Amino acid sequence: xxxxSAGRSLGAGGRRMADAVLFEFLHTEMVAELWAHDPDSGPxxxxxxxSVLEGMGFRVGQALxxxxxxxxxxxxxxxxxxxxxxxxxxxxxFQKQMDSLRTNHQGTYVLQDxxxxxxxxxxxxxxxxxxxxxxLAFTCGLLRGTLCTLGVKSLVTASVAALPACKFQVVIQKx
Numbered sequence: 253x254x255x256x257s258a259g260r261s262l263g264a265g266g267r268r269m270a271d272a273v274l275f276e277f278l279h280t281e282m283v284a285e286l287w288a289h290d291p292d293s294g295p296x297x298x299x300x301x302x303s304v305l306e307g308m309g310f311r312v313g314q315a316l317x318x319x320x321x322x323x324x325x326x327x328x329x330x331x332x333x334x335x336x337x338x339x340x341x342x343x344x345x346f347q348k349q350m351d352s353l354r355t356n357h358q359g360t361y362v363l364q365d366x367x368x369x370x371x372x373x374x375x376x377x378x379x380x381x382x383x384x385x386x387x388l389a390f391t392c393g394l395l396r397g398t399l400c401t402l403g404v405k406s407l408v409t410a411s412v413a414a415l416p417a418c419k420f421q422v423v424i425q426k427x
Contacts, residue, residue: 283386306393313397333402334361359424366417375415384412
């Protein structure tokens, strides 16, 4: 009851901020839980945890792709679909748009976020740079799941050169 009335008293901006904080907390806890229960701290165990996070993100991406694309016209071009990810999907999940979208016009796209919300809290030092990939796996799945729902088979990877910026590389797989 108390949480419900507190949610009602927040304005739309306050509710979005609360939603963002809750999403960040949930994401951080998912990552921590997968790494805490992983008996194998070697590369094989890490790959399994990354795969689980990516799978969770994929399913969420599928659901968001279904929900968000209902409100828009059907997308015909790959570039339009990637613009949808950068604007609409990113706004729905992170309350901001992606900073840039680049393509080689051969099925490879690079989406860049200069202040990725899930990396901002760890941006205080270089020692966290090696921890960044586990905080990006869910989002790679999110992008891949949304693309799958929109009829695009893809491979999504992420890289971080300097926190909190990151790049997501989307390679469209031709059938």
